[in-house]
Amino acid sequence: MSAAGELAGRVALVSGSAQGIGRAVAERLAAAGADILGCDLGDQSETGTRIAESGGRFTPLAVDVTDRDALERAIAEPVRALGRLDIVVPCAGIATIGGPVSPAGDWQRVLRVNLDGAYALVAAAWPAMERRRDGRIVLISSMAAHRGSLVVAPEYSASKGALESLNRHFARHGGPLGIRCNCVAPGIIDTEMTRAFPPPRVADVPMGRIGTPDEVAMVVEFLAGDRSSYVTGASIPIAGGLFFC
Numbered sequence: 001m002s003a004a005g006e007l008a009g010r011v012a013l014v015s016g017s018a019q020g021i022g023r024a025v026a027e028r029l030a031a032a033g034a035d036i037l038g039c040d041l042g043d044q045s046e047t048g049t050r051i052a053e054s055g056g057r058f059t060p061l062a063v064d065v066t067d068r069d070a071l072e073r074a075i076a077e078p079v080r081a082l083g084r085l086d087i088v089v090p091c092a093g094i095a096t097i098g099g100p101v102s103p104a105g106d107w108q109r110v111l112r113v114n115l116d117g118a119y120a121l122v123a124a125a126w127p128a129m130e131r132r133r134d135g136r137i138v139l140i141s142s143m144a145a146h147r148g149s150l151v152v153a154p155e156y157s158a159s160k161g162a163l164e165s166l167n168r169h170f171a172r173h174g175g176p177l178g179i180r181c182n183c184v185a186p187g188i189i190d191t192e193m194t195r196a197f198p199p200p201r202v203a204d205v206p207m208g209r210i211g212t213p214d215e216v217a218m219v220v221e222f223l224a225g226d227r228s229s230y231v232t233g234a235s236i237p238i239a240g241g242l243f244f245c
């Protein structure tokens with residue numbers, strides 16, 4: 001039962017929790033005992049049902065992560081009621097497909113969700129983590145940030161590259177405060193996002209298959225938990241050995 005898990009008593013803020021990687025992360029952290037605050041624009045009823053069925057606790061917050069004021073208002077009451085906020089995993093994201101350059105509108109739209117939205121989540125949670133001198137942030141980067149991509153548009157790679165920089169920034173500032181920050185960099189994971197892409201060249205993946213959302217969530221759970229107690233500022237590829245996605 002969840003209450004006995006490694007994260008029992010902890011509170012986790014997860015965005016993008018309606019589906020895909022965000023939902024898998026919410027489920028994993030809930031199964032480890034954390035109370036989950038899930039931020040998404042989409043319908044989160046399936047996430048709530050699945051977590052409740054496994055004995056976990058989930059509070060859906062209908063919020064656009066690009067609206068920083070709305071986000072701070074949405075989390076204020078549940079964080080006050082639960083008395084703490086320990087873990088932040090900004091999974092909300094969008095992707096555009098493209099070549100070397102792309103239209104200005106796409107650039108702004110993707111940066112706003114993937115970069116501003118992730119930053120807003122961390123900024124909203126930071127004071128609560130600093131108060132307790134304990135916090136764990138896991139940012140969702142991409143192999144596109146590590147190695148470039150011939151599939152996604154430049155704004156997507158740029159947004160994820162900026163998260164890799166923020167990872168090191170938060171790790172530097174958080175170290176003395178007991179706040180750890182790490183990144184995961186998924187390759188090709190089977191979600192709604194990648195179903196909109198051209199079919200993946202599975203032959204390019206050394207492990208010969210694409211990944212599952214839960215395979216990302218398991219690494220996030222490790223980084224959000226106590227077993228990674230001396231890991232901060234790291235970026236872990238979860239890509240089956242893929243170098244170019």
Ligand SMILES: NC(=O)c1ccc[n+]([C@@H]2O[C@H](COP(=O)([O-])OP(=O)(O)OC[C@H]3O[C@@H](n4cnc5c(N)ncnc54)[C@H](O)[C@@H]3O)[C@@H](O)[C@H]2O)c1
Nearest residue numbers: 016018020021040041042064065092093186188189191193
């Ligand atoms: N799927 C992959 O192969 C892959 C690879 C590398 C990185 N990622 C990253 O993982 C994260 C999750 O991706 P996914 O594949 O699960 O995608 P997905 O499309 O399945 O889920 C994204 C979720 O984000 C939510 N969302 C989008 N914009 C939002 C906003 N403004 N406010 C609140 N919620 C919003 C959506 O409603 C959706 O529930 C993203 O950051 C993505 O860039 C995915």
